[in-house]
Amino acid sequence: xxxxxxxxxxxxxxxxxxxxxxxxxIQTMDYDKVSGVHMGKYFELxxxxxxxxxxxxxxxxxxxxxxxxIETYRYEIMEAE
Amino acid sequence: MKFAVVNFPGSNxxxxxxxxxxxxxxxxxxxxxxxxxxxxxxxxxxxxxxFSYGDYLxxxxxxxHAPIISEIVRFANEGKFVLGICNGFQILTELHLLPGALxxxxxxxxxxxxxxxxxxxxxxxxxxxxxxxxxxxxxxxHGEGRYYCDEQTLEELKANDQIVFRYDExxxxxxxxxxxxxxxxxxxxxxxxxPERALEDIVGSSDGLKLFQSIINxxxxxx
Numbered sequence: 670x671x672x673x674x675x676x677x678x679x680x681x682x683x684x685x686x687x688x689x690x691x692x693x694x695i696q697t698m699d700y701d702k703v704s705g706v707h708m709g710k711y712f713e714l715x716x717x718x719x720x721x722x723x724x725x726x727x728x729x730x731x732x733x734x735x736x737x738x739i740e741t742y743r744y745e746i747m748e749a750e
Numbered sequence: 751m752k753f754a755v756v757n758f759p760g761s762n763x764x765x766x767x768x769x770x771x772x773x774x775x776x777x778x779x780x781x782x783x784x785x786x787x788x789x790x791x792x793x794x795x796x797x798x799x800x801f802s803y804g805d806y807l808x809x810x811x812x813x814x815h816a817p818i819i820s821e822i823v824r825f826a827n828e829g830k831f832v833l834g835i836c837n838g839f840q841i842l843t844e845l846h847l848l849p850g851a852l853x854x855x856x857x858x859x860x861x862x863x864x865x866x867x868x869x870x871x872x873x874x875x876x877x878x879x880x881x882x883x884x885x886x887x888x889x890x891x892h893g894e895g896r897y898y899c900d901e902q903t904l905e906e907l908k909a910n911d912q913i914v915f916r917y918d919e920x921x922x923x924x925x926x927x928x929x930x931x932x933x934x935x936x937x938x939x940x941x942x943x944x945p946e947r948a949l950e951d952i953v954g955s956s957d958g959l960k961l962f963q964s965i966i967n968x969x970x971x972x973x
Contacts (some may be wrong), residue, residue, distance in 0.1 A: 678854075683898055684923070686858045693928055733815070736808055736844060738851040 756878025797838030839940030850899030
């Protein structure tokens with residue numbers, strides 16, 4: 670069994686309104702050295718191990734987990750415990 | 751004419767749209783469940799506002815995988831009219847029937863108020879009863895209504911007159927103050943404001959009525 674961890678974030682060209690709001694909240698906590706906050710989404714998918722696994726992960730990411738117009742993703746594949 | 755109003759789990763403007771057709775323009779209308787697989791017998795389809803699938807993942811992202819969707823795509827491809835309002839607009843962009851995407855408002859705040867729009871293109875199925883550059887008052891109610899597209903897409907939208915409505919004042923940070931866009935063929939329109947909530951002066955505005963009258967007008971001319 671494989672565990673796939675997928676991270677989705679907005680493209681740099683898209684204003685991350687939530688990230689900006691969180692950044693200003695952090696700054697009100699007097700952590701003024703924080704210069705950027707980006708909020709994204711995190712998914713864990715469990716798979717059987719098979720040869721075309723990465724191809725399927727890409728398809729699932731492109732067609733459901735992300736909107737390619739505004740978001741990018743990366744993922745890590747590891748052995749499921 | 752017979753309109754379909756597609757009802758997803760979490761849609762909440764379906765009855766507003768239903769009555770906009772039934773009482774506003776006095777045409778035939780039916781609610782169609784998202785699990786259905788046919789829109790046979792309908793002339794066009796309306797996708798209502800709300801929070802389909804609780805806005806899980808992204809607004810409109812889960813609805814794109816519902817059984818009725820292949821019929822909506824068929825209607826769009828066959829040139830029948832498809833109108834998505836608010837969450838319906840989000841669904842149409844997730845489906846890539848319309849360019850761009852709707853993301854969280856610039857100021858991360860849910861906006862619920864009546865705003866002024868400008869009709870940028872009155873030569874469409876949906877706007878032929880308006881005058882060019884007419885200013886109309888239509889309610890908005892959204893947290894994720896900021897229209898985004900890249901620069902190249904924006905240039906194409908402008909070049910092909912696909913920008914149908916602009917906000918008079920940029921309430922949510924949308925690119926080029928866009929409130930509504932249509933596809934290149936002109937038969938699919940998505941808009942964040944709610945014309946179905948502006949059919950009678952007693953509720954603050956009747957400026958939405960002409961949008962539905964435009965559809966009837968156009969379809970009758972074509973037939």
